[in-house]
Amino acid sequence: MAKIIVVTSGKGGVGKTTTSASFAAGLALRGHKTVVIDFDVGLRNLDLIMGCERRVVFDFVNVINGEANLKQALIRDKRIENLYILAASQTRDKDALTKEGVGRALDKLSEDFDYIICDSPAGIETGAIMAMYFADEALIVTNPEVSSVRDSDRVLGMLSSKTKRAQEGDEPVKEHLVVTRYAASRVGKGEMLSLDDISDILAIPLLGVVPESETVLNSSNAGQPVVLENEADAGGAYKDMVSRFLGEERPMRYTQAKKGFFDRLMGR
Amino acid sequence: MAQTTSSNAAGVVFKGRMMTLTVVEIGESDCDVIAGQVEQQLAKAPEFFARMPVLLSLRGELPDLARLVAVMQAADLVVVGLLDPDDAAAEAARHAGLGVLHSPGRNTEAPTPSKAEPAAAAAEPASEPAPRETETPARTPTRLVTKPVRSGQQIYARGGDLVIAASVSEGAEVLADGHIHVYGALRGRALAGASGDTQARIFCRRFEPDLVAIAGCYKVADAIDEGIRSKPVAVRLENDNLLIELQE
Secondary structure, X not given: XXXXXXXXXXXXXXXXHHHHHHHHHHHHHOOOOEEEEEOOOOOOOHHHHHOOHHHOOOOHXXXXXXXXXXXXXXXXXXXXXXXXXXXXXXXXXXXXXXHHHHXXXXXXXXXXOOEEEEXXXXXXXXXXXXXXXXXXXXXXXXXXXXXXXXXXXXXHHHHOOOOHXXXXXXXXXXXXXXXXXXXXXXHHOXXXXXXXXXXXXXXXXXXXXXXXXXXHHHHHHHOXXXXXXXXXXXXXXXXXXXXXXXXXXXXXXXXXXXHHHHHHHOOO | OHHHHHHHHHOOOOOOOOOOOEEEEEOOOOXXXXXXXXXXXXXXXXXXXXXXXEEEEEOOOOOOHHHHHHHHHHOOEEEEEEEOOOHHHHHHHXXXXXXXXXXXXXXXXXXXXXXHHHHHHHHHHXXXXXXXXXXXXXXXXXXXXXXXXXXXXXXXXXXXXXXXXXXXXXXXXXXXXXXXXXXXXXXXXXXXXXXXXXXXXXXXXXXXXXXXXXXOEEEEHHHOOHHHOOOOEEEEEEOOEEEEEEOO
């Protein structure tokens, strides 16, 4: 049985797809058979970030509608063994996702894979609910700003009421906080919320902090998950995140080091 | 409970108690229509209303009371009596074995104070439901919430107090007919005394609300003194003024 993990946030543009791609790639690099599914029907992006946009023939909606089988729709990543992508349909809208259809597809994938990563669309409507409905665990992606934190709070509320686990009274969805685009220097200046502020408001355990970094943009444009950039701080942050998720201890090294550096700069 | 010792000694003890009852207002005399609407209302929160004692307030034509009680029973509600009935309704209540209760304010200006009979009828059945009430817990238990109340969520402790052992997020709303205690940060809206109890209070460890209100008197974040922000406070109502006091 695969573990189903939703990557969600409420707000758009915070780094859900980047996180989905790198988290899935990270798990695959560690030897776990992983599939990452784009739930953003109508605004698909995951294939671009994964660099497989020119190989999409069938998509998730085709599978749900029975127009293609999973074998035909799954796209194998060229760089990483054990990593597969299920693209979203660009021509349909979110209503194409039904609970039964998504459930069937996930059940089938469950037989073969260790991890299923669901890349949620922004918002709190059908698409987002479908992405989270069957989840066992959730990565809540948040930027250090008030609007993003508030939207994440809203999504946490939905995870505890709108998911299958919540509705069937099972053990609740396990929540992990992922803070992206974190710039310690701007936190010091009071322009961004600090990690403490965010943890205080959301009150869920922190899985990882991804620093604001140009490499993320460059990797996205190059169609390469940033986790593959060994040197990049963001890549390292995602590697750490995967290790922590798999139960290993990793200090929050990038933010700590950066924070110390900026603190010194400011004479503290 | 403290009551058991005294009742053991005396066998039977009558005690006056104040408690909140839910009133069902009925402006319809067709029992089938009533049944449909009750079912619709209860479907919104089926567990909440289960075995709830209710008072009926009949505003229109008098329906067949025996059938009405059956309708309520079918919906898992326990009819205790009628609220402020007219003469005919009070008589019908007597036949149906129901109590009659008068709203505190209205007793003095009741339309039939001169007639002794309805008053007696009112007094007699009123004592009937009393022992029944002592069987069930005499008060609504305090509602305890241990998880953070998230933006967009609403929690209402009907007829009792609300204790939140976590934080209330911005954009969340907590309400209680009694007091509200928040042992984390209060960042959303808190409304105590939601059905008009002016004695209700709000306590919190960290005061950063969008809005606080007691019995309808409210203050928004903008109107709250910055000096008490993020501090532990108690909020109470005095002469229609909302007082926010620092608790150190």
